[in-house]
Amino acid sequence: MSQTIRLELEVPGELKLLRLPKGVDRRLHELLDKQDSGQKLTDDEHREAEGLAELNDLLSLLRLRSERLSRAA
Numbered sequence: 176m177s178q179t180i181r182l183e184l185e186v187p188g189e190l191k192l193l194r195l196p197k198g199v200d201r202r203l204h205e206l207l208d209k210q211d212s213g214q215k216l217t218d219d220e221h222r223e224a225e226g227l228a229e230l231n232d233l234l235s236l237l238r239l240r241s242e243r244l245s246r247a248a
Contacts, residue, residue, distance in 0.1 A: 203227040
């Protein structure tokens, strides 16, 4: 069963800045590069990479939806 949740957020400043911090983004890319080079990630690294990728996707989605709403207003 799917569920819809409406969430309103006040996002201060530029929406373009709604991204992973540089250090966190760097860590995500380190893990993805390790995996892409054929090295096996540990279970902890795999969970970390999944969590960071999900957070990055969420921030991207929020940024894009906010930009779309700003243009529509």
